[in-house]
Amino acid sequence: MYIDxxxxxxxxxxxxxxxxxxxxxxxxxxxxxxxxxxxxxxxDLVNLPEEERTQLLMAGLDVTEKERGGTFLQMxxxxxxxxxxQEGIEVLSIQKALEEHDWIRDYYWKLADVGTDKYTAAAQLxxxxxxxxxxxxxxxxxxxxQACLYMHExxxxxxxxxxxxxxxxxxxxxxxxxxxxxxxxxxLHVGISEFFVKKNAKITFTMIHNWAEEVVVRPRSxxxxxxxxxxxxxxxxxxxxxxxxxxxxxxxxxKDAVARFYSIVVGSPGSEYDLGGRIILKEKGNRxxxxxxxxxxxxxxxxxxxxxxxxPDIKAHLECKGLLLNGGVIHAIPELxxxxxxxxxxxxxxVGKIAQEEISYLMSRxxxxxxxxxxxxxxxxxxxxxxxxxxxxAEIDRAIEESDKDVM
Amino acid sequence: xxxxxxxxxxxGEKEILTHIDLEIGPGETHIxxxxxxxxxxxxLMTIMGYSQYEVVSGKIFFKGxxxxxxxxxxxxxxGIGMSYQRPPTINGLKTRQMVxxxxxxxxxxxxxxxxxxxxxxxxxxxxxxxxxxEIKRSELLQLMAQKADLMLFDEPxxxxxxxxxxxxxxxxxxxxxxxPQPSRDRSKMQAKANRTKMGLIITHTGxxxxxxxxxKGQVLYxxxxxxxxxxxxILNCVGDSGYKECVRCISMxxxx
Ligand SMILES: Nc1ncnc2c1ncn2[C@@H]1O[C@H](COP(=O)(O)OP(=O)(O)O)[C@@H](O)[C@H]1O
Ligand SMILES: [Mg+2]
Numbered sequence: 217m218y219i220d221x222x223x224x225x226x227x228x229x230x231x232x233x234x235x236x237x238x239x240x241x242x243x244x245x246x247x248x249x250x251x252x253x254x255x256x257x258x259x260d261l262v263n264l265p266e267e268e269r270t271q272l273l274m275a276g277l278d279v280t281e282k283e284r285g286g287t288f289l290q291m292x293x294x295x296x297x298x299x300x301x302q303e304g305i306e307v308l309s310i311q312k313a314l315e316e317h318d319w320i321r322d323y324y325w326k327l328a329d330v331g332t333d334k335y336t337a338a339a340q341l342x343x344x345x346x347x348x349x350x351x352x353x354x355x356x357x358x359x360x361x362q363a364c365l366y367m368h369e370x371x372x373x374x375x376x377x378x379x380x381x382x383x384x385x386x387x388x389x390x391x392x393x394x395x396x397x398x399x400x401x402x403x404l405h406v407g408i409s410e411f412f413v414k415k416n417a418k419i420t421f422t423m424i425h426n427w428a429e430e431v432v433v434r435p436r437s438x439x440x441x442x443x444x445x446x447x448x449x450x451x452x453x454x455x456x457x458x459x460x461x462x463x464x465x466x467x468x469x470x471k472d473a474v475a476r477f478y479s480i481v482v483g484s485p486g487s488e489y490d491l492g493g494r495i496i497l498k499e500k501g502n503r504x505x506x507x508x509x510x511x512x513x514x515x516x517x518x519x520x521x522x523x524x525x526x527x528p529d530i531k532a533h534l535e536c537k538g539l540l541l542n543g544g545v546i547h548a549i550p551e552l553x554x555x556x557x558x559x560x561x562x563x564x565x566x567v568g569k570i571a572q573e574e575i576s577y578l579m580s581r582x583x584x585x586x587x588x589x590x591x592x593x594x595x596x597x598x599x600x601x602x603x604x605x606x607x608x609x610a611e612i613d614r615a616i617e618e619s620d621k622d623v624m
Numbered sequence: 625x626x627x628x629x630x631x632x633x634x635x636g637e638k639e640i641l642t643h644i645d646l647e648i649g650p651g652e653t654h655i656x657x658x659x660x661x662x663x664x665x666x667x668l669m670t671i672m673g674y675s676q677y678e679v680v681s682g683k684i685f686f687k688g689x690x691x692x693x694x695x696x697x698x699x700x701x702x703g704i705g706m707s708y709q710r711p712p713t714i715n716g717l718k719t720r721q722m723v724x725x726x727x728x729x730x731x732x733x734x735x736x737x738x739x740x741x742x743x744x745x746x747x748x749x750x751x752x753x754x755x756x757x758e759i760k761r762s763e764l765l766q767l768m769a770q771k772a773d774l775m776l777f778d779e780p781x782x783x784x785x786x787x788x789x790x791x792x793x794x795x796x797x798x799x800x801x802x803x804p805q806p807s808r809d810r811s812k813m814q815a816k817a818n819r820t821k822m823g824l825i826i827t828h829t830g831x832x833x834x835x836x837x838x839x840k841g842q843v844l845y846x847x848x849x850x851x852x853x854x855x856x857x858i859l860n861c862v863g864d865s866g867y868k869e870c871v872r873c874i875s876m877x878x879x880x
Contacts, residue, residue, distance in 0.1 A: 595716025
């Protein structure tokens with residue numbers, strides 16, 4: 217317990233520390249008092265009201281569990297459903313893990329620093345729940361695990377800590393959604409995620425955000441990829457949100473480790489996004505790619521990217537494209553940092569509107585102007601993500617398809 | 625039928641077409657010659673309806689309807705199609721999807737693509753990184769799916785390698801119903817008479833004439849259609865003495 221005291225102390229020191237970037241959030245405006253929620257069996261999930269099921273589905277959680285290898289669902293402040301149907305793949309709540317398993321101590325706050333800011337502090341001082349997903353050595357998940365953090369009560373604060381571990385030679389696919397009940401207007405979500413990709417292991421992590429107009433979101437995530445490992449991190453956010461700020465960081469610490477970040481964001485009026493990805497390449501043969509596609513319909517979007525090459529024989533590329541459809545601001549901030557001869561790093565950033573020439577071209581094939589525009593927008597948002605299971609690609613495609621109605 | 629009457633077109637401040645008269649009847653194919661910058665592409669873009677090509681005076685009729693100010697998509701739906709010289713790339717839109725869009729519904733893109741040796745490009749983004757020759761085949765594939773009645777080809781054979789040139793030539797011939805299949809109850813003459821597809825083809829080399837017969841050749845010079853003649857004769861004349869001389873000589877001949 218000595219170590220926990222250390223975390224407590226550090227957290228208390230950081231309690232009032234503002235985030236390094238992004239607008240400050242007044243935590244006292246949200247209610248972190250634990251809200252009870254009963255456990256939910258499979259039948260309970262299927263019997264949720266349709267509008268709630270739709271919200272979950274939009275965040276990638278299918279209550280029928282079709283083509284899913286396991287499910288984690290947190291309602292408000294506690295995990296209400298967790299199970300895995302694949303041998304060698306574990307899904308449990310972090311509260312349970314902290315109570316029952318010593319091994320969790322090898323991961324808990326090992327990558328993310330509890331003293332980072334008031335949000336990490338809140339996740340230590342007032343931890344509600346979160347998930348732990350682990351694939352045992354050599355185990356390859358066939359179907360993705362679905363995990364969803366759901367906020368139901370208006371004005372609530374949800375503090376979550378997730379730990380994801382792929383042991384050596386294993387493979388883990390996760391779709392993680394965040395969503396709010398259709399009745400919730402305001403809320404604060406704080407989410408800590410720590411990813412451990414061990415030797416020759418692979419994690420694909422696809423996060424779909426489906427928030428409400430007055431929800432504030434502060435995720436803090438860090439990943440570590442060992443020799444020969446692959447970490448694919450996808451982010452999709454199509455629905456309004458008050459403010460979200462995150463800058464997930466990945467450390468490539470073993471030879472030939474690879475990280476790829478893909479994010480697809482459509483921002484509505486009144487929403488403020490400060491999103492980025494940072495990948496630090498520390499060993500020979502490391503590869504990194506960050507691809508961001510953002511559309512503003514009147515939102516304020518800051519799209520950051522930061523690649524750090526510390527040794528020779530690494531390759532990294534950053535692509536950041538923004539489309540202004542209907543006012544707003546897109547501010548692309550790509551950063552490249554080479555610390556050794558022989559690094560190969562590049563970036564490509566572009567912000568603009570749809571080219572009239574492309575619209576006319578499609579119109580000359582018989583599409584009307586609106587169809588042509590939406591075809592181009594859909595194309596802009598469709599990125600090929602190598603190594604992503606088809607079920608997850610389908611989820612991303614569906615999110616884009618859904619947003620199409622809102623965008624136009 | 626396409627009928628253009630005394631058309632005058634401006635692009636920005638510049639008058640690029642002056643007094644164009646042109647008539648393409650059902651089943652006819654015309655070849656358009658002219659030096660670089662003479663306005664050939666501009667004429668095609670104007671017929672297709674690109675609004676930056678501003679029609680200052682004159683009229684364009686298609687199938688009896690005045691389309692001078694009709695938007696591009698309306699013209700496309702009426703049956704005008706174009707094979708572009710330098711079409712834009714559409715990122716994220718697969719050529720396969722584009723073929724379906726052209727057809728206005730799901731079609732067998734694979735079989736169609738086979739005809740222009742383009743199957744392996746179906747899953748690539750439209751025009752993304754295509755070479756000159758690949759662009760031409762992609763454009764033809766789209767036109768095949770679109771089934772237009774009037775087809776405008778902007779230098780369809782430039783950049784195409786020797787191996788694919790006959791493919792391109794024969795495909796255009798097929799699109800324009802130039803190889804009618806005589807059948808038991810239809811002689812070759814009759815089939816030709818029943819042909820309705822119309823074509824306007826820009827070419828510098830004239831290679832295309834090896835694959836399909838054309839009814840007329842025209843030379844666009846300084847924004848004017850300066851002569852009408854047999855396309856082979858024009859080609860020979862330009863080859864011998866250049867556009868300037870050719871325009872003079874042929875227009876003199878046509879007056880005599
Ligand atoms: N976007 C443009 N802006 C300015 N001038 C243009 C533009 N496009 C074409 N032009 C000019 O218009 C004239 C006709 O061009 P074009 O129709 O492309 O000729 P062609 O196809 O016969 O080579 C040329 O002088 C060309 O430079
Ligand atoms: Mg031209």
